[in-house]
Amino acid sequence: MKIMPPRFAVLVILILIILPSAEALDVRLSGAEDPLLTESGIRRRLYRVPPEMAAGEAGLSGILLKELFPPLFDAWALSLVDGQGRRHWLNGSLAELTAESLLLDRAEGWELWVPEVGRFSQVEAITLTGEALLSRELAVWISWEGTDLLKRELERYAAYFGVTLEVTALPNPESKLISVLRGGGELPDLVMLAASSLERLVEGGALQPLPRMGRKHLSPDGIRAFTLKGKPWALPFYCDSQLVIYNPELVDLSRHRPLTLTDLEREAEALVGRVPVPLAWNAFSVSWLLPFRNSFGGTDLIDHRGRITVHDGPTRQALEYLCQLQDREYFRPMERDAMFSFFTGGRTAIILSASYAIPYLEELGVPFAVAAFPVNGETGLPAAPLLDFKGFAIPKRSRHSRLARHLLSWLTGPGVQQRFPVALTKLPAHAPVAALVRDWNPRYEVLTAAAEAGQIVPPQRAYGVYKNLMWKLIRFALTGQMTPEEVLERGEALLEEALRTPDRF
Amino acid sequence: MFKKICKLLSVLPLAVVLLMGFSCATTAEPQDVDAVAHATPKGSGWMVELKGVRSDELWESGLQEWIEENPELLQTLELEKRGEIRVYEAVPLKIVVAMVDDPDGGMPYSFQQDLWGEGYDLTAVAEDGYSVTLNTGDVAADDLFIAMRLNGEAVTPTLVGHVSSQYWVRDLSRLELGLEPVALDENPFELQLAIGDQEAAYTLAQLEAHPAYTEDKGNYTNSYGNNFQHLWGGVKFVDLINEYTTLAPDMTVTIQAMDGYEMDYSGAQLLDQEEGVWVLAFKEDGAYMPEDPGYIRLVKVGPNNPEITGHVSARMVKKIIIQDVPFEDFKLELVNDGTTEVMDKQTLKSGVTTHRSKVNFYDRKNDRVVSYMGLPLFEMFSHFPGYTRVTVEAADGFSITLSADELEGNQDVILAMYYGDGSELSEREKPLLVAWDKDASLVPAGIKPVRQVVRLIVE
Numbered sequence: 035m036k037i038m039p040p041r042f043a044v045l046v047i048l049i050l051i052i053l054p055s056a057e058a059l060d061v062r063l064s065g066a067e068d069p070l071l072t073e074s075g076i077r078r079r080l081y082r083v084p085p086e087m088a089a090g091e092a093g094l095s096g097i098l099l100k101e102l103f104p105p106l107f108d109a110w111a112l113s114l115v116d117g118q119g120r121r122h123w124l125n126g127s128l129a130e131l132t133a134e135s136l137l138l139d140r141a142e143g144w145e146l147w148v149p150e151v152g153r154f155s156q157v158e159a160i161t162l163t164g165e166a167l168l169s170r171e172l173a174v175w176i177s178w179e180g181t182d183l184l185k186r187e188l189e190r191y192a193a194y195f196g197v198t199l200e201v202t203a204l205p206n207p208e209s210k211l212i213s214v215l216r217g218g219g220e221l222p223d224l225v226m227l228a229a230s231s232l233e234r235l236v237e238g239g240a241l242q243p244l245p246r247m248g249r250k251h252l253s254p255d256g257i258r259a260f261t262l263k264g265k266p267w268a269l270p271f272y273c274d275s276q277l278v279i280y281n282p283e284l285v286d287l288s289r290h291r292p293l294t295l296t297d298l299e300r301e302a303e304a305l306v307g308r309v310p311v312p313l314a315w316n317a318f319s320v321s322w323l324l325p326f327r328n329s330f331g332g333t334d335l336i337d338h339r340g341r342i343t344v345h346d347g348p349t350r351q352a353l354e355y356l357c358q359l360q361d362r363e364y365f366r367p368m369e370r371d372a373m374f375s376f377f378t379g380g381r382t383a384i385i386l387s388a389s390y391a392i393p394y395l396e397e398l399g400v401p402f403a404v405a406a407f408p409v410n411g412e413t414g415l416p417a418a419p420l421l422d423f424k425g426f427a428i429p430k431r432s433r434h435s436r437l438a439r440h441l442l443s444w445l446t447g448p449g450v451q452q453r454f455p456v457a458l459t460k461l462p463a464h465a466p467v468a469a470l471v472r473d474w475n476p477r478y479e480v481l482t483a484a485a486e487a488g489q490i491v492p493p494q495r496a497y498g499v500y501k502n503l504m505w506k507l508i509r510f511a512l513t514g515q516m517t518p519e520e521v522l523e524r525g526e527a528l529l530e531e532a533l534r535t536p537d538r539f
Numbered sequence: 540m541f542k543k544i545c546k547l548l549s550v551l552p553l554a555v556v557l558l559m560g561f562s563c564a565t566t567a568e569p570q571d572v573d574a575v576a577h578a579t580p581k582g583s584g585w586m587v588e589l590k591g592v593r594s595d596e597l598w599e600s601g602l603q604e605w606i607e608e609n610p611e612l613l614q615t616l617e618l619e620k621r622g623e624i625r626v627y628e629a630v631p632l633k634i635v636v637a638m639v640d641d642p643d644g645g646m647p648y649s650f651q652q653d654l655w656g657e658g659y660d661l662t663a664v665a666e667d668g669y670s671v672t673l674n675t676g677d678v679a680a681d682d683l684f685i686a687m688r689l690n691g692e693a694v695t696p697t698l699v700g701h702v703s704s705q706y707w708v709r710d711l712s713r714l715e716l717g718l719e720p721v722a723l724d725e726n727p728f729e730l731q732l733a734i735g736d737q738e739a740a741y742t743l744a745q746l747e748a749h750p751a752y753t754e755d756k757g758n759y760t761n762s763y764g765n766n767f768q769h770l771w772g773g774v775k776f777v778d779l780i781n782e783y784t785t786l787a788p789d790m791t792v793t794i795q796a797m798d799g800y801e802m803d804y805s806g807a808q809l810l811d812q813e814e815g816v817w818v819l820a821f822k823e824d825g826a827y828m829p830e831d832p833g834y835i836r837l838v839k840v841g842p843n844n845p846e847i848t849g850h851v852s853a854r855m856v857k858k859i860i861i862q863d864v865p866f867e868d869f870k871l872e873l874v875n876d877g878t879t880e881v882m883d884k885q886t887l888k889s890g891v892t893t894h895r896s897k898v899n900f901y902d903r904k905n906d907r908v909v910s911y912m913g914l915p916l917f918e919m920f921s922h923f924p925g926y927t928r929v930t931v932e933a934a935d936g937f938s939i940t941l942s943a944d945e946l947e948g949n950q951d952v953i954l955a956m957y958y959g960d961g962s963e964l965s966e967r968e969k970p971l972l973v974a975w976d977k978d979a980s981l982v983p984a985g986i987k988p989v990r991q992v993v994r995l996i997v998e
Contacts, residue, residue: 107705110621165621168705205767205849209828217826243668265668371850431662431672431717436705502798 059144061102064111064163071102079194080139081449084466087136087251088147098447099135099146099160104195105440106132109164117143117156124151128164133248169434172441173200173222175207178424179390180458187454191444197437208235211429215240221429223438229259229423230501232267232493241267242430247439252446256463259423259490268427269446270463272455274388275484276325276419278405279395284309284383287405294411295329295355298384302364305383314376315386317356317367317512320504321420322386326352328418328489329410335500336492342500344529345522353511353518360512367512377402388422389481392459406483421488423463461485499532585695587685591639591716599696602630602687616684620704626691627699629684636661636680640716655680660717663698666710671698673706685711728834730819731858734783743821743834750891750912751778751961754822755840757815759849766846771838772822776809779819781963782888784861786810794837795858802853815841819856869970875923875997884970887956894918896953898976900988910959911974916941916952923997931973932994939973941983951979954992967991 058073071079079101083094100106109128115121124131131148138145143156176184181203192199202222204210208231214221215238227235235241243265249257256270280287285305290297298313305312315322324335332348359365368376374391376382378400386407395402407417426445428438444450451464452471461481462468468485472478491497507525510516516524582598589595606613612634616627637650658676683700687693696711729740746752751774758768780786790806809817820838821828828834835856839845871887873880894914902909920926920943929946932938946952952975957964964972971992975982 108621165705168703203767213826213828219826242664242670245667246669430664430670431660431715432670433660433672433674435670435672502800505798505800 059157060159060161062159062161063103063166064113064161070104076102076137077139079449081452082470083136083138084448084464084470086466086469087448088138094138094140096136096138097449098132099137100132101194101444101447101449102137102160103132103162103164105167105169105197105437106162107165107167107436109162111163112148113159113161113163114146114154114157115159116154117158122154124148129248131162134250167437167440169437170196171198171200172224172434172437173202173220174441175202175204175210175222175225177204177207177226178228179393180454183457184454187445187450188441191441195440197441211235211240212238215429215431221431221433223432223434224426224428224441226271226424227268227427228491229268229425229493230491230498232260232262233495234498235427236262236267237495240429241427242432242435243267244269244428244439244442248443251448251464251466253423253461253463253465253468253485255421255485255488255490256423256425259421259493260425260427262493268425269442270423270425271445272424272451272458272460272463273485274390274422274424274460275481275488276322276386276388276407277391277480277484278384278407279377279387279391279402280384280405281377281380281382281401282403283401284380287384288403290405292416293405293408295408295417296411298408299359299362299364301384302359303362306363309381309383311366311368311376311382313359313365313384314368314373314382315365316369316373317365318369318505318509320501320508323349323352323356323504323508324489325407325417325419326355329408329413329415330355331413331415335489336494336496340494340496342496342529344500344504344525345519350518350522353508353521357511357514357518367509389459389461392477404477404480406480407487416487418487418489419484421461421485421490423490425463496533500529503528503532587635587696587711588713589635589639590713591636592641592718593639595638597635597638597696599687606630614684616686616699616701618699618701618704620707625689627684627686627697628688629686629699631681632683632685632698632700633680635685635714636716639714640718650680652680654718660715662713662715662717663708663711664713664715665708666695666712669708671706671708673702678702678706730835730856732779732783733858734780734861737783739783743827746774746819746821747772748895749774749779749961750888750895750957751775753816753818753840753961755815755818755842756844757818757838757840757847758844759838759847759852768844769823770825771818771820771840772825773818773820773835773838773840775961776817776819776837777812778957778961778963780809780859780861782884786861790861793860793862794853794856795860796853797855797857800855804851808851814843815839815845869993871971871992872994873919873997874994875926887971890914890918891956896950897959898951898953898955898974899959899978900974901977902988908977909974911953911955911972912957912959912961913953913955913971913974915950916954916973917946917949919954919995920946920997926997928998930994930996930998931989931992932996933989934991934993937989939985939987939989941986945981945983949979949981949983951976951981952983952986 059076060069061071061076062069080095080097083096085092088094106128109131110125112124112131113121134149136147138147146154146157146160174188185201188199188201191197207225208227211225244267245265247269249266249269252270253273256273257266260266260268260270278287278293285301287293287301302312317323327348330348330351332346336342356365360367373382373385377385378398407419409416426442428435428442432438446463448464448467451462451467455462456471459477462471468482472482504525507521511518511521582600584599587597589597612630613628616629617624618627633650637648640651640654655675658674660672661675662670662672664670682702683698686697686699695709698708698711729742730746732739753775754770754772756768757771758766760766777786786806786809788805788807788810792804792806792809793801794804795801816839818838818840819835821835828836837853837856839847869884871882873882891912891914895912896915897910897912900909900911920929927943928940929943930938930940955972955974968990973989973992975986
């Protein structure tokens, strides 16, 4: 019998044939002699299903159906046998049949949810008719924190799906990608990247857009961080958010809800004389100026023409505010290493850092607590933390782009997202998972609040140029060599000049 | 089959001529990519961008005209997908690849079968960005086609063929051939030095040819705690600086990055070579580094794989600045017929870079072999044709005289400026030394090692 799938709909045909019931769930590809997994093998892969994916029902354990099958190039039919021995035929595309279909482990047996079709209880057998991908090898470049843990996740993928992975940890995979692209070497199939490098890679023709990749449950901010020219070029994997980190043995910020700039100043004033430096952060970087700019009324840094205005009122007010904090000896600008040294040594009570610092501080065993960024009481606006998304993209010249998409889908799926980002106290890019883990870890309440008030790191090249330029200039204001006004005027002129120079890529 | 290919290729020039609207085929000089691309007439219907050694465009209207004039190009294929036989009308992909697989943008195009067989990446990109890359070495060129009709209906260009349908691409919008050459010479980057009153600049190619170029292992740990180990290639920092001065522990070395970031190092820090030597690296695991963290990065290397923190590993190094330092130079006199030419350290260094030669000298007194690097001695006299003999004088007056007959063309006798590993000569040997290889095929009569060479007299 030839099965021709309709293009836009899923057709369900119920065939009333009574078949003998089976005790264990039988999952297989059509034509295969053996099931793909044993019952215990299936159970080992299960994870908690976020209520948002299960019509609000909490406490369920399950798995996306596609995560039980090997990587497929295409599929056109799904058949299943329920507890009454009835066989159901579902016709459709690969995405329609498996992308969102969920297998749930209920006390009364397996339940399969197929979107737009329905729920099937006490499922005993699932057979998918399709074509497996020929590719079985992938090269993956990873970076940033937790590469060892991420390698273990990738090993898990390799074991589950019978894929050979070559995983390389690199300090700067984006630059390496450009280098290899130029030099004609072996490109990876999947590469980890920061949103801030996206425009350079896209302009250089390094990546392929991913319009067909499912993004239903991914963070809208994360999707925006990797979207340029109206196209998605990568999928978000996790996000680091900026936070206030403080030593609870020296100060208690939890009593301020919300914390305001005035509260912060009062706490700093009380700390003067008790600690050498009450407040510290890397104020040389615009990463720690832009949140304050937001609290003084600053909106999008990059306008619709892709331009940055360096010298605007909110930026000047923010820079003046930091200089005033310093003049009053509440605050000292410090680069990251010095700041952590002061904090862990008890010489600084309050620092601003990103969520990646949390595992580091936990490992050191130093007392610390986290708080969301303060609100400017005068304007009523919050200091909006920068949301630094990391994601995965597929190089245009990947030789295994379909398989890379399969891995990318798995990495951004609910299983991995509950394990990897959470182990490093990062915000999962999978929104229902982010909502789920908020209940597990009290720090996620702060992290989630920060994300909700946050602003994404712009993906445009202009931001990188602006950031490098301001790195050199802000210190002139903080050391009193120039006024904030002079610094921003100079920055305006220099940025215009710098952006006239084409990217060397 | 071979005849079929020959026939296909034989009609190609004519077909392309017709496509281009020219009256006759010409063989043109290789043209600039843009010039060729702009010379291609615009067409109508769908268009596939072509990017290979050069760029071009394939238009639906152009291909239709091409087929009308050469109907044998159009083939009917019966291909199976999802268990169903589909009938495609298609042209061989290789006639399109031929347009951009060599630098010659003029006609007639010729398909580079050898290149295809050797293998390069061919990337087919769909309208929505989806792409498939295959290595041409894995697929016969005759097995791939661009289809224009499916089951009698016109379709947008589709890559199909006698290969798995997993390599097929619908709505083809771009074909990219991985044939772009990359040459180091094209990188205009220069490392700048400002040491005292002296200024210098080096391209990467010059640094690679420098006597202090070395390759060895090293690793660094970044602030996330991740460790990166590589085989680095670059020029030894201290040796490079010592070309212009003698790096002292109390000096301050400022390293300026391409993004303007500056970092100061003490001379003592850079002179600390207990674990390994500091290197201005521009090669990482054999490949030139990209702009960031390259083109040049400061790392420490050595046989024991020294580890440093990422913090001290300056990246994107653009300029090295040392202010208020004395300059240690030397003078070598080249005397001929009453005139004296004075050569300085920079000039000699340039000579060594151009004519670098190494010898393994047997030090009889200490019964050991010492490796030296410099330039063949006879190269010093290249602008004295017909010279008969040369006297080499040391600072203390010691001298030897060598016959031109035994010296000219003799690569085994050198004027050494460095040890074989690129490091500076010892104080008792500086600035220059005459040495010869222990296995030299011709050892000039009367030759002896001459240290602290200050004068060469040519007769």
